[in-house]
Amino acid sequence: MAKSKWIWHPGAFELYHSMLLHNRRTSAKTINDGDKVERRSVFYAPMWRADGPQHNAELTKTEVIDGDETIILRSNTPHSAIVVDDKKYPCDTPILLKKGKHTVVLQGFCANSFPAFYIEGNVFNTDRTWVTCNENIIMPSRNAGQSELYTKPDDNPEIFKFEYKRIDPVSIKKVNGGVLYDFGREMFGKIVIKGDYQDELFLSLGESYEEALDVDYCQICVNATLVGGTFESVSVAFRYIFIPNLDTPLDIFVNFEYLPLETKGSFECNDELINKLWKICEYTMLLNSREGFFDGIKRDRWVWSGDAYQSYFVNYYLAFDKEIVKRSIRILRGSEPMTKHINTISDYTFYWLSSIWDYYLYTGDKDFIFDIYEDLKEVLRFVEGRLAEDGMFERKPDDWVFMDWSTFDSNGPICAEQAVLCKAYEGISKCASLVGDVKMEKHALDRHNYIKEQINQRYWCEEKGAFIDDYKSGKKNVTRHANIFAILFNLTSKERQEKIVKNVIYNKEITPITTPYFEFYELDAMCKIGDFEYMTNMLNSYWGGMLRLGATTIWEEFDPCKNGIEHYEMYGGKYEKSLCHAWGASPIYLLGKYALGVYPTEPGYKKYEVKPSKMNFTHFSGTVPTPNGLIKVSYKDNQFSVLSQIEGGTLIIGDKTYEIKADKEIRVSL
């Protein structure tokens, strides 16, 4: 019997869970209603339109069967029916299909969530091969939505499949008239309290010790009333829990909530700081890997396109979980009509467009490109409907041009923004080629080439030897961002790239990057041109700086010049900074791609290169996951060795290349 999956209207599952997750944010507020003052957890509305799923679905499959087959439709809703060769049946009824050709249609409605269907059959089992068939719901026809997480008849796609494990505090101590619970590192999950406490409890949560104790300013709190001697909170992030005005510690633990991802990538070396950093990056990623890739686990817990885009790359070198990338892409896409940029940010829309081809390059999963292609076209229609007359990006009044937490000359058509758009067109062209859309393939390539040319014409400043933010203002302001992209996306000549390294990257006059977010791109660019020292220095100083301050996960932003709780301030809030932010996990990607040196050169690692670099390590060893197996690379005693489970690889050491055979170790001495 073929493998069955729960299926649904394409995107319904992701939109439903996206809607829920984007509406789970709360913040602690001090409420003074005259009679009393208290601090309560209050709903925090999402910034953007949180689209719900299509509540109707209609999916069909036509197939010839060799022998008889009995099928039974299971559904999550009583408002469902199965139509076999124009005859209609309800759920849970055995239907005999005789040998021959049959057309089966599944119809359903679910007001509270979305209709989902499951059939265990031989040919008519539910999977991606079913297609939408009601042109009044969606055109053109699409393949059914499905997930590897929901394959059993008693699965329920309305409940996201997290796993749970009990974790107890590592220390409990009395302080400031209350009790402080320390869980040793960042946690995410449901706080459980056991005891016979009668009054309402106030739990002040903190990613830091200081935040938890600062009950009037903590970002996240829990108001708990024990019923029948127990309480379980919604899922929240914290390391510390402080309960003020409490004499006797209560029995508290956390039902740690996580997505069970297998860590397939690894990296270990002689430098203990790097080893520790890699583990902390891994844990940061694990916490933020959920329905989609989250930005951070404490404050928003939203899916942001720019943040997720980087998580995809880290994921390709860590868990290699295709499902979470696909979910993130659909969550970010939302539903029609597209009236705003993704997360309202123009660059975030452009990263989204780029992410599709990148996904294909790493995974070789052609199905998804076909599944998402109409959505991609719709996003491009939206983008092109807002470009300037000359085809370049211009900021519309309601666009948020983010790029980075940094100051640019103009918040409009800065050079970096054009660069990201230019890059997006490159991926679109390749996707179009894959699905056979010749017209779009050419169009997108033309746009890519045109914008690249314009960037070089308009934004290059010979005097500064660098790209400037804005060519109209006359200020000739140079920031790192566009210049980093010019290297990373190959947008300019080798000569100009060399000038950029000198005049921008190594120029201390140019404001340094303060977010791990943009460090990702800076280090990626520098590694790309073979300057590994810049990267390893930064791992030591910048990431190492956080670790030396006791970080158990990577922060949203880090400024070595700050002191004490200054580190926790952001957006005008004393503790509003996230101390567990996915965009800090890039060392996993950087070490996998440039130290181990593994990357695909044809989609899905059909061909790939291993171009390891010893950097400043005396020895290292690690693995990189691919769709069909692991690639292990190590360096020791001046010798590289590669052991790969898959064919198609080329080992590059200096000027020499060596063919990699599956399961056959190669050793090359320097």
Add this chain to the structure above:
Amino acid sequence: MAKSKWIWHPGAFELYHSMLLHNRRTSAKTINDGDKVERRSVFYAPMWRADGPQHNAELTKTEVIDGDETIILRSNTPHSAIVVDDKKYPCDTPILLKKGKHTVVLQGFCANSFPAFYIEGNVFNTDRTWVTCNENIIMPSRNAGQSELYTKPDDNPEIFKFEYKRIDPVSIKKVNGGVLYDFGREMFGKIVIKGDYQDELFLSLGESYEEALDVDYCQICVNATLVGGTFESVSVAFRYIFIPNLDTPLDIFVNFEYLPLETKGSFECNDELINKLWKICEYTMLLNSREGFFDGIKRDRWVWSGDAYQSYFVNYYLAFDKEIVKRSIRILRGSEPMTKHINTISDYTFYWLSSIWDYYLYTGDKDFIFDIYEDLKEVLRFVEGRLAEDGMFERKPDDWVFMDWSTFDSNGPICAEQAVLCKAYEGISKCASLVGDVKMEKHALDRHNYIKEQINQRYWCEEKGAFIDDYKSGKKNVTRHANIFAILFNLTSKERQEKIVKNVIYNKEITPITTPYFEFYELDAMCKIGDFEYMTNMLNSYWGGMLRLGATTIWEEFDPCKNGIEHYEMYGGKYEKSLCHAWGASPIYLLGKYALGVYPTEPGYKKYEVKPSKMNFTHFSGTVPTPNGLIKVSYKDNQFSVLSQIEGGTLIIGDKTYEIKADKEIRVSL
């Protein structure tokens, strides 16, 4: 304290209930699963995309208050917050607003339905004056949605406010080995069974006696299992319930479910058939007046634009309930993106466009025109995006050109379709003028004039003395439909109108109208030109024909040539015809508008005319509701008398006119 209402994101309430109602249809199916054969009620999917509501809402109000005011937000969802002058509070918390200027924002999310808010305040009470304020959810800003049905703090807008009353069967008899319950006339509601019956019961329902007894072919059935000695079904329509294989009658009654509408219009005359018909039309309307105006109460129970359009007119002469018209218009509109015609039917979209100005003409409710105007523009954008290059309607492959259950030459750009589009532009132009959209006002008027001209140029056939269906086919086929519209919508010269009456309307060679649906337009047109006999004859023969066959409500279609259960057949189903179809209630409109002779000449009856006609009655008396009072008109002993509660009227008898003063009876002898 000002009157508060529950408020929500504009349209959310209507979309939510629309989604539910369009997914309540079931049909009885015979299931043979090998072991046993049984007949079960199975889900019947809606034909069109049933849009759900926006699950997020954000509404605001800024106002200066003279004195202190304490407000408390109530909401149907815990995911809600109230932000007062940038400070955030949860629900159910008293908040003191001091004298002065304040800005209050309400934010909410509801996954299962839609967020709704309620504040009892003096100035900051919730009502239509709150506006949307999150431009990521909707642009431009709109007024809050609200309904006169939900004004109390413990109201719940998720539950539609129907009322219920117990009705017992008028007869119970044993027949065909089972028991038949007759409720005397068409019912709608929840069937309640009391008793200690153990097995599952099968209830075969029938609008007719024959249908109920024909257990293998009944359209609607109920599978009932008594729990704790009782069972209550979902709401269904029927007159008869038959339970086969039952010896002892069970205690069965119906919880009749209805919208409590006050019948304000009336008509009584010397002709008992007409009096009975009027009452039957009234009851037909009552049954179909629900979340919106339904087509029929048994089969679909869906809101169809063409059907609802006629119900609006009947309503203006019966209950004058503005709320149900507004709900119907929003239900039909659905949400963005508009990718299909309303109900997938092109003419139904055009009627929708016309209905907005008609609503304003009868009600004078300017607020709604402002509230719906952006939606109207979006519908027009959709329509104009699909017109032929010459600006005329052309059929796209996925359009359903319905017009009537009748045979036309071509299912494409038939003349009648152009006529309905032409009429729509007229209303759009007036709406645009009202909201101050000068550009649209001119555009729509230009289009109206252009299409009118083209209809006369292209579709008029001098040889036939009539408009033909299609000017390209060469067949010169004449149907009644376009010709009726030419008269009704004033699309052609008086001379041509006279030719139409002779060559089409009174021409027995031209296929007669078989649906009460299109009889509405035919009779309206004939009355418009003062030919009342055509109408009264039709009431006697056509509507009277149904009554003589025992109809307790008006049927979907009636062909006097058919016999016995042939009358119940439609769409290939033995009993698929609806015997309670709203589009049959037009006599209420026709008698109110043309016998009593009452109609507005300025929006909201600010000015109106009363132009009564004795027709073939010896005496009659009736009332017509208006926004501000009733108008009573009677005829007796060759004398008309008018008593109106409102100013602004002109009585027209023959060539003479008389000013109508409020509350002062005028009598004019013929």
